[in-house]
Amino acid sequence: MINISEVLETNKMVEQQNLDVRTITMGINLLGCADKDLVMCCEKIYSKITTMARDLVKTGEDISREYGIPIVNKRISITPISLVGAACCKTPEDYVKIAQTLDRAAKEVGVNFLGGYSAIVSKGMTKSDELLIRSIPQAMATTDFICSSVNVGSTKTGINMDAVRLMGEIIKETAEATKENDSLGCGKLVVLCNAPDDNPFMAGAFHGVSEADAIINVGVSGPGVVNSVLQSVRGESFEVLCETIKRTAFKITRVGQLVAQEASRRLGIPFGIIDLSLAPTPAVGDSVADILCEIGLECAGAPGTTAALALLNDQVKKGGVMASSYVGGLSGAFIPVSEDQGMINAVEKGCLTLEKLEAMTCVCSVGLDMIAIPGDTPATTISGIIADEAAIGMVNQKTTAVRIIPVIGKTVGDSVVFGGLLGYAPVMPVNKYSCADFVNRKGRIPAPIHSFKN
Amino acid sequence: MNKVIITVVGKDAKGIIARVCTYLADNNANILDISQTIVGGYFNMMMVVDFADLNCTFDQAQGDLSELGHCLGVEIKCQREEIFEKMHRI
Numbered sequence: 419m420i421n422i423s424e425v426l427e428t429n430k431m432v433e434q435q436n437l438d439v440r441t442i443t444m445g446i447n448l449l450g451c452a453d454k455d456l457v458m459c460c461e462k463i464y465s466k467i468t469t470m471a472r473d474l475v476k477t478g479e480d481i482s483r484e485y486g487i488p489i490v491n492k493r494i495s496i497t498p499i500s501l502v503g504a505a506c507c508k509t510p511e512d513y514v515k516i517a518q519t520l521d522r523a524a525k526e527v528g529v530n531f532l533g534g535y536s537a538i539v540s541k542g543m544t545k546s547d548e549l550l551i552r553s554i555p556q557a558m559a560t561t562d563f564i565c566s567s568v569n570v571g572s573t574k575t576g577i578n579m580d581a582v583r584l585m586g587e588i589i590k591e592t593a594e595a596t597k598e599n600d601s602l603g604c605g606k607l608v609v610l611c612n613a614p615d616d617n618p619f620m621a622g623a624f625h626g627v628s629e630a631d632a633i634i635n636v637g638v639s640g641p642g643v644v645n646s647v648l649q650s651v652r653g654e655s656f657e658v659l660c661e662t663i664k665r666t667a668f669k670i671t672r673v674g675q676l677v678a679q680e681a682s683r684r685l686g687i688p689f690g691i692i693d694l695s696l697a698p699t700p701a702v703g704d705s706v707a708d709i710l711c712e713i714g715l716e717c718a719g720a721p722g723t724t725a726a727l728a729l730l731n732d733q734v735k736k737g738g739v740m741a742s743s744y745v746g747g748l749s750g751a752f753i754p755v756s757e758d759q760g761m762i763n764a765v766e767k768g769c770l771t772l773e774k775l776e777a778m779t780c781v782c783s784v785g786l787d788m789i790a791i792p793g794d795t796p797a798t799t800i801s802g803i804i805a806d807e808a809a810i811g812m813v814n815q816k817t818t819a820v821r822i823i824p825v826i827g828k829t830v831g832d833s834v835v836f837g838g839l840l841g842y843a844p845v846m847p848v849n850k851y852s853c854a855d856f857v858n859r860k861g862r863i864p865a866p867i868h869s870f871k872n
Numbered sequence: 873m874n875k876v877i878i879t880v881v882g883k884d885a886k887g888i889i890a891r892v893c894t895y896l897a898d899n900n901a902n903i904l905d906i907s908q909t910i911v912g913g914y915f916n917m918m919m920v921v922d923f924a925d926l927n928c929t930f931d932q933a934q935g936d937l938s939e940l941g942h943c944l945g946v947e948i949k950c951q952r953e954e955i956f957e958k959m960h961r962i
Contacts, residue, residue, distance in 0.1 A: 419904075419905060419920060420877065420920070420953065420956045420957060420960060420961075421907065421918075422907045422908070422909060422916065422917075422918040424956055424959075424960040425877055425879055425918050425956055426879070426916060426918075427960075428955065428956055428959055428960075429879060429949065483931070483934070484930060484934075484951070484952050485951055485952050485954070485955040486949055486951035486955065487955060669959045669960070672958040672959050673955060673958065673959055675958065676954055676955060676958045
């Protein structure tokens with residue numbers, strides 16, 4: 419039988435170390451909502467979401483209360499809308515109407531984000547994909563809870579550079595369209611390479627076409643717990659360090675597995691995957707950067723950061739996979755800047771640069787995340803940053819992403835406050851040299867060779 | 873069997889266990905195990921309780937116990953057992 423020290427340990431993780439289940443995300447297939455008539459399409463979408471997810475928030479709250487574990491977010495991911503709207507959307511404005519419908523549905527069921535205002539264009543763009551992408555700035559400016567993502571490349575197809583070029587411009591336009599709110603629209607827009615179909619985390623969540631009609635995916639978290647436990651093994655060998663992270667990741671993930679199974683049972687929707695991620699929040703003590711410091715760095719960004727992060731990421735997965743029957747999504751340590759107090763401090767000290775962050779994305783999920791850059795950064799430079807990240811993902815067969823915010827009217831030295839889970843960020847300098855001629859070439863970068871690995 | 877873990881954490885005082893047990897008995901809950909420690913003057917108690925025949929809802933009992941804790945100056949939590957079982961047992 420469970421003993422008192424185990425019970426107290428679990429409760430301490432929740433009360434003092436910020437252990438939580440970060441999100442229960444319900445994936446909903448909207449392919450059946452396609453219609454030649456835009457109004458009908460919107461009605462079907464609204465009706466399907468509000469029916470399927472009617473009890474999602476209440477169920478999450480019930481589980482949270484009964485087990486004594488916070489479940490921070492209840493969210494929805496949907497079929498990429500460029501597929502659903504293809505038959506009825508003739509202009510970007512038509513897509514914006516769908517975005518507004520989705521926003522209404524999200525508000526009706528009480529979720530705090532809905533992801534899947536997306537297009538998968540890793541090889542080529544259909545007319546519908548392009549219309550959706552061109553509607554993103556307006557969609558982000560006129561909705562509150564909609565997250566958008568565009569997958570521009572994959573290991574199998576290469577990188578669609580026409581989409582990369584377009585996304586540089588779209589990010590700038592989104593920043594401009596939401597400049598009254600420090601370009602917050604870009605915080606809800608992510609460009610991916612090798613995007614998974616079952617990711618429960620925003621802004622990149624969508625319900626892929628390989629998925630069933632509805633599914634429950636759960637994202638676990640707990641950087642604070644890992645950090646606290648590591649304080650007890652200071653100075654110990656790598657073996658002890660790794661073992662400690664694995665044990666902790668196991669415990670954290672088991673909680674996620676329990677919540678996922680329980681949510682699945684109560685909602686009558688199959689369980690999909692657990693996403694094993696260390697997702698930080700701006701709360702003090704809930705930081706991935708602090709774990710890197712606990713591993714032995716003076717500050718995140720110092721030499722050794724990439725190795726420490728690689729170790730951390732791998733141990734989290736090794737501990738987590740045994741705790742769950744199905745693991746998927748992004749699964750790894752997240753390194754967003756604005757959502758992690760330790761990262762913010764490292765940037766403010768000048769220890770952590772954009773280039774070091776890029777190196778870190780080679781060994782962890784997901785990519786350059788929640789990074790504020792000067793508002794006058796050219797669109798082609800943003801496309802260059804996206805292309806670099808996509809190349810890392812393509813070659814290393816992993817998911818990478820760029821969620822970058824060119825804050826209109828702000829420059830290096832300023833800082834931006836996004837609020838809530840999105841936190842705040844110092845504006846980071848970007849390399850001033852141009853890549854315009856590279857980005858302006860038409861076509862795509864071919865898929866990499868899958869042999870002769872080096 | 874519908875196992876629930878009740879924890880009581882706070883400053884030690886007379887009658888804490890008695891009051892909690894009385895509440896549980898009144899509501900037809902069966903206590904399976906009790907253990908307690910005092911760390912640094914702080915009272916830590918854990919009970920394993922079966923709620924199978926409870927004559928009110930889980931939510932009601934959880935709320936009442938929390939309220940009782942408030943009166944006694946301690947924190948009383950009531951959680952389903954699986955979260956501990958899953959976390960600490962393979």
